[in-house]
Amino acid sequence: MNSSFIQINEISKHFGSVRAVDNVSFQIHEGEFFSLLGPSGCGKTTLLRLLAGFEYPTTGNLLLDGIDITSLPPDKRPTNMVFQNYAIFPHINVEKNIQFGLRKLGLSKEQIEKRVKDVLSLVKLEGYEERFSSQLSGGQRQRVALARALVRQPKVLLLDEPLGALDKKLRDEMQLELRSLQKEIGITFVFVTHDQQEAISMSDRVAVMSEGKIQQLSAPNELYKNPQNIFVSDFIGETNFLKASTKTQDGEYINVSIENLGEFKIKNNLNISENSFDAVCSIRPEAMKIDTVKSDWDICLEGKIRQTSYLGEMTKFYVETKELEKIITVSSQHFDNQSFKNNDCFISISLEDISLLDKK
Amino acid sequence: MLKALKSIYARSEPAKAYSLLSPALILVILVMLIPLTLMLSFSFFTQTSFTEINYSFTVQRYIDFFQKNLLVSLLIKSIKISFLVTLITLLTAYPVCYYIAFYVKKNKMLWLVLLTLPFWTSYLLRVFSWKIILGTKGVINSSLINVGLLNEPLTFLMYSETAVIITLTHAWAAFALLPLYVSLDKIDFSLIEAGRDLGLSRFEVFWKITLPLSLPGIIGAILIIFIPTVGDYVTPALLGGTDGRMLSNMIQGYFGKINNIPLGAASATIMLFTVAIVTIAVSYSTKKLSQRMS
Numbered sequence: 001m002n003s004s005f006i007q008i009n010e011i012s013k014h015f016g017s018v019r020a021v022d023n024v025s026f027q028i029h030e031g032e033f034f035s036l037l038g039p040s041g042c043g044k045t046t047l048l049r050l051l052a053g054f055e056y057p058t059t060g061n062l063l064l065d066g067i068d069i070t071s072l073p074p075d076k077r078p079t080n081m082v083f084q085n086y087a088i089f090p091h092i093n094v095e096k097n098i099q100f101g102l103r104k105l106g107l108s109k110e111q112i113e114k115r116v117k118d119v120l121s122l123v124k125l126e127g128y129e130e131r132f133s134s135q136l137s138g139g140q141r142q143r144v145a146l147a148r149a150l151v152r153q154p155k156v157l158l159l160d161e162p163l164g165a166l167d168k169k170l171r172d173e174m175q176l177e178l179r180s181l182q183k184e185i186g187i188t189f190v191f192v193t194h195d196q197q198e199a200i201s202m203s204d205r206v207a208v209m210s211e212g213k214i215q216q217l218s219a220p221n222e223l224y225k226n227p228q229n230i231f232v233s234d235f236i237g238e239t240n241f242l243k244a245s246t247k248t249q250d251g252e253y254i255n256v257s258i259e260n261l262g263e264f265k266i267k268n269n270l271n272i273s274e275n276s277f278d279a280v281c282s283i284r285p286e287a288m289k290i291d292t293v294k295s296d297w298d299i300c301l302e303g304k305i306r307q308t309s310y311l312g313e314m315t316k317f318y319v320e321t322k323e324l325e326k327i328i329t330v331s332s333q334h335f336d337n338q339s340f341k342n343n344d345c346f347i348s349i350s351l352e353d354i355s356l357l358d359k360k
Numbered sequence: 361m362l363k364a365l366k367s368i369y370a371r372s373e374p375a376k377a378y379s380l381l382s383p384a385l386i387l388v389i390l391v392m393l394i395p396l397t398l399m400l401s402f403s404f405f406t407q408t409s410f411t412e413i414n415y416s417f418t419v420q421r422y423i424d425f426f427q428k429n430l431l432v433s434l435l436i437k438s439i440k441i442s443f444l445v446t447l448i449t450l451l452t453a454y455p456v457c458y459y460i461a462f463y464v465k466k467n468k469m470l471w472l473v474l475l476t477l478p479f480w481t482s483y484l485l486r487v488f489s490w491k492i493i494l495g496t497k498g499v500i501n502s503s504l505i506n507v508g509l510l511n512e513p514l515t516f517l518m519y520s521e522t523a524v525i526i527t528l529t530h531a532w533a534a535f536a537l538l539p540l541y542v543s544l545d546k547i548d549f550s551l552i553e554a555g556r557d558l559g560l561s562r563f564e565v566f567w568k569i570t571l572p573l574s575l576p577g578i579i580g581a582i583l584i585i586f587i588p589t590v591g592d593y594v595t596p597a598l599l600g601g602t603d604g605r606m607l608s609n610m611i612q613g614y615f616g617k618i619n620n621i622p623l624g625a626a627s628a629t630i631m632l633f634t635v636a637i638v639t640i641a642v643s644y645s646t647k648k649l650s651q652r653m654s
Contacts, residue, residue, distance in 0.1 A: 075558075085548065089569060101559055152559070
């Protein structure tokens with residue numbers, strides 16, 4: 001497998017004074033499911049459109065499989081796109097939509113028929129050849145868009161928030177299907193989404209973007225467990241931030257004073273400098289323990305439950321404590337809102353679950 | 361009793377529909393249906409003297425029409441002029457609308473208002489201003505002579521078919537702009553990008569996607585220009601001279617100076633049917649053509 005299949009070298013794209021993509025460099029491996037994740041306006045769609053050839057970079061260059069494609073028009077690139085709104089041609093039927101991209105490939109009539117038939121069975125749309133876009137459901141349109149792009153056997157499939165318009169159930173189904181489809185055909189997928197759960201569940205690697213820059217590029221579990229900065233920590237999953245200041249370094253650890261809780265030794269993975277007032281501690285809601293009785297964990301706080309939300313597989317508790325300024329969120333699979341008398345509870349934290357981040 | 365009627369009315373969808381339609385319906389009956397019926401009836405009568413009409417049924421007027429070479433050739437000329445006007449308008453308006461629909465990002469409305477600005481003045485005034493531009497001592501001729509490019513004025517500019525075509529094209533352009541713009545503006549730009557993404561060049565994308573999808577606007581523009589220009593008589597009367605005369609000028613004559621109302625009515629009826637047939641044929645074949653293209 002080629003680990004620098006797509007090379008994005010110092011790419012910037014400016015629209016007037018707006019830097020949609022700001023000096024970004026990274027590589028996408030051959031055959032991987034790669035996601036660009038970020039809030040709207042972070043530059044992820046612009047980056048995808050740069051790969052497709054709908055936009056040209058202000059600076060930098062793009063290499064695909066060793067070939068410089070920076071200034072190639074979209075019809076000359078071995079990429080195909082699944083559009084956010086599917087962009088199915090409304091004036092021709094499903095079959096013709098799918099054949100559309102095959103005209104210029106110089107295939108025989110039999111080859112075209114075979115490819116269309118194969119791709120229709122791949123996306124499970126046999127029997128829909130004669131339908132028009134207006135006669136299809138959202139999920140079916142999505143499959144047509146997918147088939148139309150895949151039938152050209154591109155080297156890279158670009159997907160621009162293709163699941164955004166589907167309802168939750170269908171979206172979950174399509175996530176699994178897209179993932180297994182990608183494994184089956186082995187084409188490199190570049191997937192744009194603002195939905196962190198979607199990106200985490202489907203991708204081999206995820207690039208989290210914000211303000212035109214890559215904030216972190218790593219495997220989904222790394223993103224969740226070891227966020228590189230406060231933005232990633234906040235954007236991926238849910239977390240509690242506690243104010244902190246660093247003291248002296250001690251081997252891999254650093255002494256940190258956390259709000260009114262006292263001083264603790266915490267692993268300093270990100271090499272945060274000593275005596276900094278700009279540090280933040282992040283603790284995931286499910287990493288904490290909520291209980292009716294005290295525990296012997298590193299930190300144990302007495303608190304009052306201010307609100308609960310029952311989510312079926314777990315319950316979220318919003319707890320106020322004497323020591324901490326903000327209400328903290330804890331989730332539990334064992335307890336629900338009926339478990340606590342007078343809303344009194346104890347929250348326990350293990351130091352291992354605290355990640356130390358820089359505020360900036 | 362009144363209550364019962366009210367409740368019947370409240371429940372009856374057709375009753376509500378007709379009461380909403382009634383103002384328009386009355387107007388159409390008064391100003392369209394009755395005059396058209398009268399015209400159709402008169403085409404089967406005979407003008408016996410200057411003031412008298414014989415009301416016995418005859419189809420002789422229709423035979424007269426096709427026996428008079430002048431009338432048939434005027435009909436053909438009317439269609440030819442309208443056809444050219446429609447074609448030129450489409451070819452000039454389409455790129456403008458394309459530009460506004462896809463490339464103008466801000467103030468699209470302003471562009472449309474500016475384009476239709478000339479049409480805020482009266483039709484007649486615009487026809488007269490073309491007279492000033494195209495005339496023997498008009499803007500074009502006098503400037504060409506003053507610059508020294510010409511010795512004598514270009515005669516084909518004024519009182520000719522050319523003059524009629526230029527004036528009608530300009531006069532009706534706004535009516536083509538709007539349907540064309542609306543149909544182009546409705547096209548999702550990602551469809552055009554999808555076409556490019558699927559390997560087609562700009563030109564191919566235009567033929568396979570943009571043009572077929574803007575077809576409703578094109579047909580609309582064709583109908584909106586072709587139908588009124590075939591019957592236009594102001595422009596040919598003022599700018600056409602003898603060369604640029606159209607059938608409508610002749611029909612006007614039959615109802616006026618020549619005073620042969622039945623023949624005028626028959627000519628008008630023939631024109632009406634010809635326009636109907638041409639219109640249906642044009643929209644049908646345009647649709648077929650686009651299906652074949654994609």
